[in-house]
Amino acid sequence: DAKTTQPNSMESNEEEPVHLPCNHSTISGTDYIHWYRQLPSQGPEYVIHGLTSNVNNRMASLAIAEDRKSSTLILHRATLRDAAVYYCILRDGNGGFKTIFGAGTRLFVKA
Amino acid sequence: GAVVSQHPSWVICKSGTSVKIECRSLDFQATTMFWYRQFPKQSLMLMATSNEGSKATYEQGVEKDKFLINHASLTLSTLTVTSAHPEDSSFYICSAWDRRGTEAFFGQGTRLTVV
Numbered sequence: 001d002a003k004t005t006q007p008n009s010m011e012s013n014e015e016e017p018v019h020l021p022c023n024h025s026t027i028s029g030t031d032y033i034h035w036y037r038q039l040p041s042q043g044p045e046y047v048i049h050g051l052t053s054n055v056n057n058r059m060a061s062l063a064i065a066e067d068r069k070s071s072t073l074i075l076h077r078a079t080l081r082d083a084a085v086y087y088c089i090l091r092d093g094n095g096g097f098k099t100i101f102g103a104g105t106r107l108f109v110k111a
Numbered sequence: 112g113a114v115v116s117q118h119p120s121w122v123i124c125k126s127g128t129s130v131k132i133e134c135r136s137l138d139f140q141a142t143t144m145f146w147y148r149q150f151p152k153q154s155l156m157l158m159a160t161s162n163e164g165s166k167a168t169y170e171q172g173v174e175k176d177k178f179l180i181n182h183a184s185l186t187l188s189t190l191t192v193t194s195a196h197p198e199d200s201s202f203y204i205c206s207a208w209d210r211r212g213t214e215a216f217f218g219q220g221t222r223l224t225v226v
Contacts, residue, residue, distance in 0.1 A: 032212070043117075043204045043217030044155070087154070097143055097208045099215060101155040 003027070004088045009106040012078045020073040020105050022088030027068050030093035035062065035073045037084040038104070044087060047073065051093070083109045114138065115207050117218030124195055124225055132190045132221045134161075134205030140185035141207035146178075149202040149220075161188040161205075195225040 005023045012018040024033065032051050036044040048055055048062045050071075055062040061074040075082055087104040091097065114137040124130050134144055142163045147155040159180055160168040167180035177199075179191040192199055206217045 034215070036215070036217075038155075041202070041220065041222070043115075043206070043220045044215075045217065046214040049213065085154075091212060093212070095212075097145075097212060097215070098157070098160060099145065099206075100157055101147075103154050
């Protein structure tokens, strides 16, 4: 079973920030938090990942709760091209690469 | 950067025939690859873990005799859907992680339609 839960869908206006939440209350100390997104009829693509500290890259920011039981993906300025399904997944840092996807959040961006 | 390539992107086949889908890691070696299937409006469902030089590990409920996986080299894994039926119509996706586990690379997916 997936170890993460996310809202089914969210809506945002173009050029506004978007905060996509993820709950992972059973996370273990060695689990990394990864975010991927999937555009229609394509394979998922990497967005960002982190372990304990907040992370920033050119695509997004990842805010991780102090207890690590939740995290938030932040898109600073949503564009129409950001409309996709966003998946929050956990990867075992002890070398396991098997990845189970949850339902993800479908992000709608309004012009 | 590392890329995982799938072929074909789409395929239509008749019921009862077999279809082979290839997944290649283009500039890195992947001892392990993963195969997923995805139905419309649903999430990715892990089917099996493909291990180079050994047998694949199938998830519960996935028929190993129907979905044959071969991982003969460090850059190629194949999924063969045998005796395909319309209910096998789906979007099949493969993936492989980089060595450090920083990022999983996914193929572009193969849309299989069985008529």
